[in-house]
Amino acid sequence: MGRNTELAELAESIFGDTYDRDATGLDRAAWKACEESGLTALTAPDTGGTLDDAGVLLEAAGAWAARVPLAETDLLAGWLARAAGVEVPAGPLAAVALGPGVAAGSPGGTLTTAGTAVSGTLTRVPWGRSLAAVVVVEEGGPDGERVLVLDAATATVTEAANVAEEPRDDLTFAGATPLATGTAPAGAAAELGLRAALARSLLLAGAARGALARSIGYAGERVQFGRPIGKFQAVQQMLAEAGSEVAAAAAASAAAARTAQGAGFAAAETAFAVAAAKARCGEAATAVARIAHQVHGAIGFTREHDLRLVTTRLWAWRDEDGNDAHWNDRVGAAALDAGPDGLWPLVTGRP
Amino acid sequence: MMTTVAGASTTLTGLPELVPEPVELPGHLAALRAEVRAFLDAERASGAWTPRADVWLSGWDEGFSRRLAERGWLGMTIPVEYGGHGRGALERYVVTEELLAAGAPVAAHWVADRQIGPSLLRHGTEEQRRAFLPGIARGEVYFGIGMSEPDSGSDLASVRTRAERVDGGWELSGTKVWTSGAHHAHAFFALVRTAPKDDAHRHAGLSQFLVELDRPGVEIRPIPLLTGAHHFNEVRFDRVFIPDERVFGELGNGWAQVTGELAFERSGPERFLSTYPLLAALVGELRATGSGGVDAGTRRRIGSLVSRVWTLRTMSLAVAGALESGQAPELAAALVKDLGTRYENEIVDAARLLVEIPPDPGAEGGFARLLADAVLHAPGFTLRGGTNEVLRGIVARGMGLR
Structure with a gap:
């Protein structure tokens, strides 16, 4: 089962055609193109995409700094609604887990319910101002976790953004009636956290590739001391190091997607693989952004140049859905728990 | 300075594949892995050896090599007709990574099993295969590497050892250095000049010879490591006669052959697991401090080391999968080795900072001994098999920068 190159080409052509380095906020043209191609519901049962496919799509979205909530809509909110047995609303969606187990850098907030009316504020909701609906799960007991689908149009929006200028808005509800309510199996909120971290890892791997590709292109064009700066060994060594980090991020995030696809999110090996991948991709993001800017010199540090589209995403995303x-910490706890003899089996997984 | 959409598209899609497709190990390998683990548990329980760091350089134990061979775990990828086991590269990968993680003494057979077997199968004559492959698979025939010279390290194409045509063969004169285990090994492949150097075609005129190290005129002299330990050697040839049937591969094709050998040499699990036994011991020491004794910062540092080794293994396996399917992913192999050998040093740095146990080269085993060996062997990690600077040059060239 090789990489889905057809899907990669489709995604790259959509993101390439709609690429606009001066725009912010939801890219409605890209969203429409994705919707028409089935990419906004890629892993829904009737589309039948795997997590490997989702990986290909999100990696491309990261490389192009695409302004569309594909992961939020399909892998997170769409999955959560289906898990709770409620209809998946049309349009851009986001998911929010409420409870003490939620990683820093994830959306959060508090909601109270009186009868059927829901009040409270959801914080740092990705693309909040542009959403059709938010799917919320409350961490709960062994019998299941309550899921609410809230109409985003009923919320008061307080706009905010991450360091990449991506919307991360607060949505305040005052006595809103949910579009639907349901119960997801126990552990749904935890799975949402893993799904979000996996999606973020894949986006990071793509943004890292985007930063490396731009840096290699620039090093071939920029002439100093009579030759392209890419001919200097000092620059080559830096870019080779960035190449290693990009390769590590790609390998880690793809392996985590494959593990989740094969073993399911409830498996301990998936929790380990996703944690290791998000941490490794976060570390790679730091190194790649640093090198990309060093290679680009002052121009890469300006609004005029589009390197910022990927490096600011590397900085934003490494800290979202749980930082390194x-x-x-999760991986370290698992390692210490496994002990000196159990560590190697933990690293190798099955078989 | 405006970057157009078309420009971005060209640079974004022009990047080569850095690491091959990830590989999933087939389910049936679980049984093989369990078998190897049970064998290693029994070996350790019997006190046959003590886990060490950097075992593939320093753990020379011919008895252990033969015990592996008895179980079919040497020469795994050599066809049955040559005394091997006709198994796949991924099966061999499972066995070797288990041996390295356990800190088992694998040095005696390491070079022969890793690169000489595959090279003989690719370039060797039928007679050469029959002469050497069965012994390699039995764990009885050991090889060294005859590439570097006193004046030729990273710049391997500058080798000066030369072969002169004589009746029935060739006469070798020159010096090879850094040959690990030459004082125990039976033979090596020597990279030598068979035609005068041509500065316009630096890689031309090089050939490989299969040199049995007991031939008259071969002199082997120790080059002690900074610890005083004897692993390296200088191997001198004083008009050593090599018969025609010991020319290896094609005359003049030495550079291509050596480069092919390096793809096997560069991407294996030994390029990030040399200090793994120290990481395991570090986890053991931290656990011994009791629950609550491990603070968040320490946990995160351990977590980072484990996330990194998990990622490196994924990458190294992907290269092994590509090698198995007949590709020679030179860029990926160089990149994994650069990342992996720097990682081996990160374990040493963390081990020193996370627990207060000084290194002790005289200890029988345990953390203090593993730390001492790792500290003292660390300079070699980023030198052997191509320095990291040379490797990054290969990566840069692969990415279109040179």
Whole structure:
């Protein structure tokens, strides 16, 4: 089962055609093209895409700094609604988990319910101002977790953004009636956290590739001391190091997607693989953004140049859905729990 | 300075594949892995050896190599007709990574099993295969590497050892260095000049010879490591006669052959697992401090080391999968080795900072001994098999920069 190159080409052509380095906020043209191609519901049962396919799509979205909530709509909110047995609303969606187990850098907030009326504020909701609906799950007991689908149009929006200028808005509800309510199996909120971290890893791997490709292109064009700066060994060594980091991010995020696809999110090996991948991609993001800017010199540090589209995403995304410290803590705890003899089996997984 | 959409498209899609497709190990390998683990548990329980760092350089134990061979775990990818086991590269990968993680003494057979077997199958004559492959698979025939010279390290094409045509064969004169285990090994492949150097075609005129190290005129002298330990050697040829049937591969094709050998040499699990036994011991020491004794910062540092080794293994397996399907992913192999050998040093740095146990080269085993060996062997990690600077040059060229 090789990489889905047809899907990769489709995604790259959509994101390439709609690429606009001066725009912010939801890219409605790209969204429409994705919707028409089935990419906004790629892993829904009737589309039948795998997590490997989702990986190909999100990697491309990251490389092109695409302004569309594909992961949020399909992998997160769409999945959560289906898990709770409620209809998936049309349009851009986001998912929010409420409870103490949610990683820092994820959307959150508090909601109270009186009868059927829901009040409270959801914080840092991705693309909040442009959403059709938000699917919320409350961490709960062994019998299941309550899921609410809230109409985003009933919320008061307080606009905010991450360091990449991507909308991360607060949505305040005052006595809103949910579009639907349901119950997801126990562990749904935890799975949502893993899904979000996996999606973020894939986006990071793509943005890292985007930064490397732009840097290699620039090093071949920019002439100093009579030759392209890419001919200098000092620059080559830096870019080779960035290449290693991009390769590591790609390998880690793809392996986590494959593990989740094969073993399911409830498996301990998936929790380990996703944690390791998000941590490793976060570390790669730091190194690649640093090198990309060093290679680009002052121009890459300006509004005029589009390197910022990917490097600001590397900086934003490494800290969203749990940063390196959060996920390395999980991996470290698993390693210490496994002990000196159990560590290697933990690293190798099955078989 | 405006970047157009078309420009972005060209640069974004022009990047080569850095690492091949990820590989999933087939389910049936679980049984093989379990078998190897049970064997290693029994070996350790019997006190046959103590886990060490950098075992593939320093753990020379011919008895252990033969015990592996008895179980069919040497020469795994050599066809049955040559005394091997006709198994796949991924099966061999499972066995070797288990041996390295356990810190088992694999040095005696390492070079022969890793690169000489595959090279003999690719370039060797029928007579050469029959002469050497069965012994390699039995764990009885050991090889060194005859590439570097006193004046030729990273710049391998500058080798000066030369072969002169004589009746019935060739006469070798020159010096090879850094040949690990030459004082125990039976033979090596020597990269030598068979035609005068041509500065316009630096890689032309090089050939490989299969040199049995007991031939008259071969002199082997130790080059002690900074610890005093004897692993490296200088191998001198004083008009050593090599018969025609010991020319290896094609005359003049030495550079291509050596480069092919390096793809096997560069991407294996030994390029990030040399200090893994120290990481495992570090986890053991931290656990011994009791629950609550491990603070968040330490946990995260351990987590980072484990996330990194998991990622490196994924990458190295992807290269192994590509090698199995007949590709020679030179860029990926160089990149994994650069990342992996730097990682081996990161374990040493973390081990020093996370627990207060000084290195002790005289200890029988355990953390203090593993740390001492790792500290003292660390300079070699980023030198052997191509320095990291040379490797990054290969990566840069692969990415279109040179």
